[in-house]
Amino acid sequence: MTQIKDLKKRFSNIKKIDFINNLLRWDQQVYMPEGANKGRAELIAFMNSLKHKKLVSEKTGRLIKKAEQVSNLNLIETAILREAKRAYSKAIKIPIDLVKKIAKSVTIGHKIWEHAREKNNFSLFQPILQQIIELKKQYAELIDLGSSPYDSLIDDYEPGATSAWIQSLFDELKLQLISILKKILKSNNGPDDAILHRYYPSEKQWQFSIELIEKLNFDFNIGRQDKSVHPFTMPLSETDIRITTRIREYYLPACIFGTIHECGHALYNMGFMEEIHSTNLAEVTSLGIHESQSRLWETIIGKSQEFWNYFYPLLQSYFPKNLQKFPQEKFYRALNKVEPSLIRVEADEITYPLHIIIRFEIEKMIFEDHVQVGELPSIWNEKMNDLLGINPPDDALGILQDVHWSGGAFGYFPSYTLGNLYAAQIFSYAKEQIPNLHDEISQGEFSHLLKYLRDHIHQYGAIYYPHDLIKRINGDALNIKYFITYLKEKYYRIFKI
């Protein structure tokens, strides 16, 4: 079986390049001095080009062909070959010239987007966005995976997903969410979250966040937490998973939930079975499943009553001045305030998916040629009004708020909401299997839940694609009912509906 061994090694080396690139990027965002940016960009470009060369080389093609001739591959070997073919066949479809053009346009695009957002003026961003979209259309055409070019983009983040399937989920989800939201907005029992906006000293927040993820079984022997402008998770090997958080001294949730979110990602990365270490399967299987792990811990667990049964006394001991006399129930309610708002990343559990659906629908229009780039701001504002009932006062608080399009990351947004849907479904299964789960969480005991996630999700890495992964648990495909049930149970109680 030297054929599969050689292929494995090839992709293990390509993976090393990814890990090294991840260190270059982690350091760039965490510790690198300002003036080092240009040199760092060159190092990253060097590694990217090295990876591309290795991936599209004739040798890689030859190794794949040889491995395809082996008849008795086991489950893992079959998946290794599948992933190798997937990466190779995509890479060879895109001429290096287009790769470079896209890389260049998104570098420029990012800078212009920052400028346009600062100047609060979409028209400054429009020409480069137009160019990025054109290039991504060329890219999608060459990848040519589904009936819609948008499918070819989605596939980069969510293998096996199509825009039609996502739309069928989102259409139903949209109706349900709007209906829940309407009930909530009619209720007079909304929480008050002023307590979260008091002064919480940075150093104390940091210490609490460390104690928190220790309790969630984040393994500091193979990971660490640092600070960065935007929180992220970065694997530097299967045994070196870095997360970051950010601290806002007048907004307590930023650090706590940023930390739990990234910890949820990291637990996935820390949990691949040893048999797939160093292979191309030691990867999250999709961004949606990745997000399901972060959101499960952040929202379903982290914003639950049980969670704060355990953590609230601890939090009070960190911030006695603000919290000693503040009741736990009111704190829990503050965390779960629901309010349509302008900014996606600040949205609550009910309205967040609506922000995503807006972006999904717009991206679909773009790549199915149903819209001109110049029309985007007005379509954006229209949809904000339709779905959330609010009118963005300007571009910066509207269409310019997200970084994704400036980086060419079309097809990325849906993963966020797929993550919520997967999370609710997986958690609903877990509850059935762990009878005392609520009590355990109330006692700060998370190991059975983690074991459940390890057994059914984490260990497999990229062996199974999302739809197989979820079906393997209970036979069901992804279904929005779990998420809707979860939301109703939780929020109807909070809002006394």
Add this chain to the structure above:
Amino acid sequence: MTQIKDLKKRFSNIKKIDFINNLLRWDQQVYMPEGANKGRAELIAFMNSLKHKKLVSEKTGRLIKKAEQVSNLNLIETAILREAKRAYSKAIKIPIDLVKKIAKSVTIGHKIWEHAREKNNFSLFQPILQQIIELKKQYAELIDLGSSPYDSLIDDYEPGATSAWIQSLFDELKLQLISILKKILKSNNGPDDAILHRYYPSEKQWQFSIELIEKLNFDFNIGRQDKSVHPFTMPLSETDIRITTRIREYYLPACIFGTIHECGHALYNMGFMEEIHSTNLAEVTSLGIHESQSRLWETIIGKSQEFWNYFYPLLQSYFPKNLQKFPQEKFYRALNKVEPSLIRVEADEITYPLHIIIRFEIEKMIFEDHVQVGELPSIWNEKMNDLLGINPPDDALGILQDVHWSGGAFGYFPSYTLGNLYAAQIFSYAKEQIPNLHDEISQGEFSHLLKYLRDHIHQYGAIYYPHDLIKRINGDALNIKYFITYLKEKYYRIFKI
């Protein structure tokens, strides 16, 4: 001139691999979690092998040949070609098999050395040391640069230096140092350094160290300081120079002088002229010159009276409890205590070079086949007695104290003392050119001295080899008289001789 351009680019890419490897190693020693060691070693090995392949490839050989045919190369291009040839011709002399054998033996050697030192037993280390020496002898034979195999090893650290030349310097230096040391030991005016062993809180030491290097013109826009077990300097690009320090709460000099030492190295790395950025000349020209920059700042400046005229009041404000009533003169004297001692890294300015000379003489014997590995401990102890008048009580405090041999770094030690010699000579020239230098230092003004070093040393990177670099300043070759004069002037005053 596309020939030289292509060659330049080839070595610029090889340099990128070095920078990336430096980041992998920096992170390993500064922030990497414990459990990540194995994965990290694999990433480093991957990059090392990539570098080796690029360096010894036919393409590199071809590019060198083409560049050699160009007749009108300028100074920088000539040096680029020279350094390319130097690296290439060395690399192709060593079969990959030997490269791997050495890499493997030093990895094992390091672990065994740690164990042997812990167990205080040289005989545990002897077999692997024997093996490393055999491999390094094979290496030296293949490199085959001078009349002695030892020369081929020295050349890796000090281009152009030979063991005969170093011996001629060291023989005279040894006599002079022993004579100075005897006078000092007879004096009854030795300093008392108890003040340095009081309790100095870690956080305050850290803050002082940062303020200190800011004042020394360390550029935080293209550099940073962190903590590590052993202090080091690591360039991650020409505009990203990292240094580390260590803090001992009951020994104040560890942090202060570790910081100044590494800052001295970093100022060199930060000062290459822009024309050589991204080329194989954006390098320190030798470890000796590198060390001359660190030691100049650490000892000649950092342990001078003038330096503490400026910094002592600041230091007092950081540690009022220990220092408020402690006179500056006594503090200065404490820093300059002279005492023969067992451990090289803790030695003073007078005895430090004697420690080095012992190691140089032993290495020379090893590679000229004048000694068996089993005899090394007794030879070590004999020389310690001869030169320093002390008898190591055991192997851990004797021959097992240094990491270098376990890593195969034979020929490295002499650079330390060459650095002291170069530093004294360069500083003596600088004093002549900057008339108010002493006053400037007393006022915390270091920019003229830095400019002098930039103009005469730093900017050139590896354009000139050490002997040319020093001769270009004043016509003189390296001469021990500057160092001896410096020591006598300083220490005879302190010890009232």
